[in-house]
Amino acid sequence: MRSAKALQSAARLLRRYHDCTALFMRPMLEDQIWQLSPRPPFEVICHGDFAPYNVVLSGGEVTGIIDFEAAHPGSRCWDLAYAIYRWAPLSTGIAVEDLCGLDTQILRTCIFLDAYGLPAKQRRTLPHMIVDRLNALVAYMESEAANGVERYRRNIEEGHDQIYRRDVAYINEHREQIIAGL
Template identity: 50%
Template sequence: MKPLEGGRTGQIWRDGETVIRPSGTWTPTVHRFLRHLRSRGFAGAPEPIGITDGNQEVVSYVAGRVCEDLGDRFVGSERILVSAARLLCDFHSASQGFLEKDAEAQTWMLAPQEPCEIICHGDFAPYNVAAADDAAVGIIDFDTAHPAPRLWDLAYAVYRWAPLSDPANPAVAFGLDDQLRRADIFCTAYGATAEERRELPEMICRRLRALADFMLASAAAGDETFAEDIDNGDARLYLGDIDYISSHRERLLEALR
């Protein structure tokens, strides 16, 4: 086995064509959901294999290069951006029907959001998307999957892929003009409606507030991973980006029109 780079260093391993990673109380529900995706013909997600006695989940390895750094010319290309939006749309279509079909008790890491239209990925960011042949082809890490409106997932995806984050942060690869252009490209490729575009700025801010609140509550409850994220300034970054998006709300709406 060899460790996979990224989050939770030393906790996620690749063993041949499988990945071994920590499981949670939500993992059985997520595995049923992943099987549902397969039954709907969506092949861009891991195949669930099982949960070990040591509380490790085993899933198939999703081949491809993880789209980590938007500053990378390959990762930040318009072609990857468009294909990521289309991948998210295909995933949303495949996720439909699970809530009605699944007869077992469901447990999710994140609280469901009304109206529960579909199962959202919850973290459709570049670091959870694999690319091959200049296109986004796969999605990984379904821990944060939960029932919510489509727009809930689309909002966070646009926030991450534009990205709608203050360029004063040295990790942000694009200035405001490029961010607005990329947000529009993503929405167009996804097939966002005019109403969804109008609601997007407020929904992004709602999503980021919910994320920051969840992180702070989890850290306060003793979760070491989220405590480390708080120490690294992640919650502070999200709250700062709420202010950034709010201050440019009218320009974002104009770009999306």
């Protein structure tokens, strides 16, 4: 995930995936049962968890996508928000030297968005969208834990929700710098 080749190929593959799923978007899809709730506007079928741990690499290039359990109808930017959060990664808890620091994270976000082909005018909303996406993830985890789903109860117990909350605060604190960099 650290190489520019992996980052760019991931973005290009996500774009191809979105373009293909846009062809299948029908009003009836939003009425189907999805693990994550459909989120308007319905442009594509979001992967929902497009992250380095859910791709296949070959020769340092991302060549495949796995784990579609979080797929759901939504917008390109909604799916991009989580992808950028994971690939840049826009997070305080990064201990990998090449990936820590806001300037590096903003640069990696730009590389990803350039390779995806997201127009500049749509980039300004991404920090807000990432915060919304992470808050939705925490709400989903809490709801599932309250409904007795062991996996999410354990995630909450282990403090996974707190990681997302810290990252929301980090993105909110640096929102203007992120927007300016995009």
